[in-house]
Amino acid sequence: MRSAEETSAINRMLQSHGLGRLEDGAGLMSQLGYMVMDHEHLRSLLIRCEPENRSAMYDSASSQEMEPYLRLAMAQLQGADPGPELETLRRLPLEKRYVWRLASALKWAFADFDSANVKADREMLSAEDQAKVMDLLKHRPVQFCLFLKALLGPEEMKRVMIQAIAAAGKLP
Numbered sequence: 001m002r003s004a005e006e007t008s009a010i011n012r013m014l015q016s017h018g019l020g021r022l023e024d025g026a027g028l029m030s031q032l033g034y035m036v037m038d039h040e041h042l043r044s045l046l047i048r049c050e051p052e053n054r055s056a057m058y059d060s061a062s063s064q065e066m067e068p069y070l071r072l073a074m075a076q077l078q079g080a081d082p083g084p085e086l087e088t089l090r091r092l093p094l095e096k097r098y099v100w101r102l103a104s105a106l107k108w109a110f111a112d113f114d115s116a117n118v119k120a121d122r123e124m125l126s127a128e129d130q131a132k133v134m135d136l137l138k139h140r141p142v143q144f145c146l147f148l149k150a151l152l153g154p155e156e157m158k159r160v161m162i163q164a165i166a167a168a169g170k171l172p
Helices: 004-016 026-033 039-048 051-062 064-077 083-091 098-109 115-124 127-137 140-152 154-170
Strands: none
Touching (some): 064 098, 140 154
C-alpha cells in the first residue's frame, strides 16, 4: 500500500507527462499503453500492474489497429521525425482509425439506449452498486469532451455539448 505522499508524487510525475492520475485506473492504463516499446516491455509492465487493470493495458497496447499510433507516439517521445508515421495514418481507411474505434464503441454502447430502463435500474440499485456505476462513469463526460475537442476544436466542442445538454433537458 502506498502512502499519500507517494501517491501524490506519482500523480505529479504522471501529470507532468500529460497523463492521468493513479485513480483513473483503466483510463491511465490505456494512456500508458501508448508508451509500450515491445512485447517484453509490455510483459514487464503487466507483471507490475494492478490485476484489475491488466486487461485494459494489454488491450490498449496490443491491438493491431493501435500500432501506427504507438509508433507515432514513440517517434514524438524520442524527438524523431513523425512524418513517416503520420503518412501511415493518412493512408489508413476510416474503419481502421482511432476515431472510428471510439465512435463505433459509442454507437454500440447507446444502440438500445432507453432512459426508462436507466431510471428503473436507478431505483433498484443499492447505494454500493450506484457508487460502482458512478465510479465507472466519473471520467467519461470529460473524456468525451476531450474527444470532441480534439476532433472538432474547442469552440465546436462547446457548441455541440451545449446543444446536447439543451436537447436532453427538453426530453422526458
